[in-house]
Amino acid sequence: MTASEIVHLTARQLRSLFEEGRLSAEEIVSAYLERIRAYDRHVGAFLLVDEEGALQQARTLDERKARGEPLGPLAAVPVAIKDVLCTQGMRTTCASRILHNFVPPYDATVIRKLREADAVLIGKTNMDEFAMGSSTENSGFQITRNPWDLDRAPGGSSGGSAAAVAACFSPMALGSDTGGSIRQPAALCGVVGLKPTYGRVSRYGLVAFASSLDQVGPFAWDVPDTALLLQVIAGHDPMDSTSVEIEVPDYLATLDQPVGGLRIGVVREWLADGVDEQVAKAVEQAIDVYRALGAKIQDITLPHSKYGIPAYYIVAPAEASSNLARYDGVHYGYRAADYDDMVDMYCRTRAEGFGAEVKRRVMLGTYALSAGYYEAYYLKALKVRRVIREDFDRAFEQVDIVLGPTSPTPAFRLGERIDDPISMYLSDVYTVTANLAGIAGISIPCGFTADGLPVGLQLLAPPFEEERLLRAARMYERETNWHTRRPDLERVVAQFEAKQSASAG
Numbered sequence: 296m297t298a299s300e301i302v303h304l305t306a307r308q309l310r311s312l313f314e315e316g317r318l319s320a321e322e323i324v325s326a327y328l329e330r331i332r333a334y335d336r337h338v339g340a341f342l343l344v345d346e347e348g349a350l351q352q353a354r355t356l357d358e359r360k361a362r363g364e365p366l367g368p369l370a371a372v373p374v375a376i377k378d379v380l381c382t383q384g385m386r387t388t389c390a391s392r393i394l395h396n397f398v399p400p401y402d403a404t405v406i407r408k409l410r411e412a413d414a415v416l417i418g419k420t421n422m423d424e425f426a427m428g429s430s431t432e433n434s435g436f437q438i439t440r441n442p443w444d445l446d447r448a449p450g451g452s453s454g455g456s457a458a459a460v461a462a463c464f465s466p467m468a469l470g471s472d473t474g475g476s477i478r479q480p481a482a483l484c485g486v487v488g489l490k491p492t493y494g495r496v497s498r499y500g501l502v503a504f505a506s507s508l509d510q511v512g513p514f515a516w517d518v519p520d521t522a523l524l525l526q527v528i529a530g531h532d533p534m535d536s537t538s539v540e541i542e543v544p545d546y547l548a549t550l551d552q553p554v555g556g557l558r559i560g561v562v563r564e565w566l567a568d569g570v571d572e573q574v575a576k577a578v579e580q581a582i583d584v585y586r587a588l589g590a591k592i593q594d595i596t597l598p599h600s601k602y603g604i605p606a607y608y609i610v611a612p613a614e615a616s617s618n619l620a621r622y623d624g625v626h627y628g629y630r631a632a633d634y635d636d637m638v639d640m641y642c643r644t645r646a647e648g649f650g651a652e653v654k655r656r657v658m659l660g661t662y663a664l665s666a667g668y669y670e671a672y673y674l675k676a677l678k679v680r681r682v683i684r685e686d687f688d689r690a691f692e693q694v695d696i697v698l699g700p701t702s703p704t705p706a707f708r709l710g711e712r713i714d715d716p717i718s719m720y721l722s723d724v725y726t727v728t729a730n731l732a733g734i735a736g737i738s739i740p741c742g743f744t745a746d747g748l749p750v751g752l753q754l755l756a757p758p759f760e761e762e763r764l765l766r767a768a769r770m771y772e773r774e775t776n777w778h779t780r781r782p783d784l785e786r787v788v789a790q791f792e793a794k795q796s797a798s799a800g
């Protein structure tokens with residue numbers, strides 16, 4: 296099998312070819328590393344590629360297999376890791392200059408679980424600094440380009456992870472979703488991304504942005520691989536008191552059973568004003584697919600979802616301002632070189648170490664929490680959060696799944712929104728409500744625009760109903776082939792370079 300064939304396989308295929316002895320772990324990992332070497336200088340998905348570590352892991356797996364040892368469910372499967380998850384001995388920066396040299400002394404629980412499942416950790420992916428953003432342009436180190444069109448953003452904040460999967464640099468990746476950061480880049484890169492219910496997956500070792508909203512979740516090309524990765528990372532963790540002690544079902548066992556009598560609620564207001572026409576059309580066609588499968592489609596309304604963005608931009612920055620207080624130049628990370636006294640050292644360290652968006656959030660959050668404004672902003676936002684949750688509770692009394700677009704637009708151009716925070720914030724208008732309500736959500740590919748840009752369909756399910764969510768997503772996926780399309784990177788790069796040299800000359 297050629298390297299190019301290998302990198303187009305699913306994780307399940309890689310795992311079984313390895314199991315059957317038809318591919319060695321070293322062949323698999325080498326094929327991905329070769330692909331990364333050839334194309335990541337154009338895409339910029341990775342902040343760190345652990346070539347040596349990944350090859351070492353692969354060789355160990357090959358030896359263990361030769362000895363007939365039992366192997367884990369992700370044996371020989373490369374997984375790319377958003378650089379917000381602590382990896383022992385491997386630099387973890389959150390794409391922030393303030394953590395440029397931070398090497399965690401421990402693994403996040405999800406990383407430990409990946410290692411126990413015999414996954415190969417191939418590298419750390421680029422992101423918006425501290426996961427604040429929707430385009431990955433807020434990274435303190437580099438931009439990431441969308442593998443379908445290198446002039447466009449991959450979405451964010453987990454843009455590196457989504458782009459890595461779309462570019463076939465890794466069959467799977469982990470991201471984090473605080474307001475849409477898994478689902479939105481998944482939609483813009485044409486892959487599957489799942490945000491688990493708050494409490495489903497441990498946050499231990501996930502560098503905190505907004506602790507009451509953050510969840511770790513999987514990216515993959517299709518729903519079964521997504522289910523497989525969720526299976527590995529889900530479950531209660533004594534190290535995270537907000538992870539919930541509730542059984543994790545066998546997601547793959549039931550995945551291909553359609554949900555009988557599936558009732559789908561279409562959020563009408565999400566398909567009205569403000570949504571791109573081609574996005575709306577692809578979502579309407581997806582609804583037709585479900586209808587043809589016998590699902591009962593009805594319109595629903597989430598009357599308070601329009602307050603999602605304002606409420607989110609109080610709650611998330613408030614929590615961030617507190618979580619980011621620890622970056623003071625004392626314990627770890629960057630410290631300013633010149634300063635007069637301790638306070639000056641704090642100020643210079645944070646002024647030099649944080650980027651503009653992070654500073655904006657810290658100021659917003661500090662303001663909203665300050666005496667005199669706390670009731671007017673923070674407490675009010677918490678009340679809005681409650682009524683948004685109640686909207687979903689009411690909807691789920693009538694329907695099994697809530698459906699809408701993931702993002703109001705397909706991938707936008709790099710640079711287009713970066714100077715206008717409000718337009719950037721609005722990228723998450725359909726995703727933040729699921730985080731505020733703490734429910735589960737998935738984005739799956741549902742078509743392409745005339746320009747060949749992927750469109751994402753968002754499905755939402757009640758808390759801890761990931762099994763239902765995955766089965767409903769799989770019903771659609773089995774009827775369509777959007778998830779099998781891969782960008783032709785060779786052509787995309789050639790076009791990009793031709794355009795660049797034309798504009799230079």
Ligand code: GLN
Nearest residue numbers: 426427428473474475476
């Ligand atoms: N784009 C949103 C923000 O900037 C969501 C980010 C996320 O989910 N981490 O906060």
